[in-house]
Amino acid sequence: MNLEPTSILIVSDDATFAQQVKGCWQNEVYQPVFTLLGSDLCRDLDLDTFAIAVIGAVKDSNLVSTVEALASAEKPILLVHEPIVEGESFLCCHPQVLTLAQGEGWQDTLFMIAREVLRRQQALARLRQIEDTNATLSRQAALGNYMLEMRHSINNALTSILGNAELMLLDTRALPPGSRMQIETVRSMAVRIHEILARFSSIDKEFSALERPSEIESEMAASEAGTVH
Helix, strand or coil, X not given: CCCCCCEEEEEXXXXXXXXXXXXXXXXXXXXXXXXXXXXXXXXXXXXXXXXXXXXXXXXXXXXXXXXXXXXXXXXXXXXXXXXXXCCHHHHHHCCCEEEEECCCCHHHHHHHHHHHHHHHHHHXXXXXXXXXXXXXXXXXXXXXXXXXXXXXXXXXXXXHHHXXXXXXXXXXXXXXXCHHHHHXXXXXXXXXXXXXXXXXXXXXXXXXXXXXXXXXXXXXXXHHHHHHC
């Protein structure tokens, strides 16, 4: 599975560290967009511009403030550090921060962790999109079912409206001046609504006809499976 293009923020005061991080993706087909900032500048950063942050080789005096500034975005943060980090206890307040000791082979470990974190983010984003789509389809299905259930009642009401409108138009002497056009409009709109409901019923029958072969195939498959056993 290849990663889709995404944005990785590198916060470092050492350009060499940034090049090492970027080099981890040199063999990937889909490479992230990297943004490099010094630890003095990340406090004013728009936190919506990155998917994951990598912090490493920053000034000791800026480490805590840098982590706290980025942690407010509630996005994954990978902190690459020397074996001992001053004030490391503050990290307990930021569970989204993953620490990685800058020992031998740390670039490969960073790459694997970052890739899996990004994959998880993308999977969650797809899941949310599917859930939103399902919610929309459920609302539309509920509305469609309601229309199917109410179509006979609506048609009965339309029949009454059309019948009374026709009777009123037949007795022209009982109509006040100017009322005939209004009654004709009522009749025309009732006819139009009736046509819409008729089309709605026709679509329902078409869907039912399409579902029927599938149901028959499923029953046949179940019957064959039972015969085999």
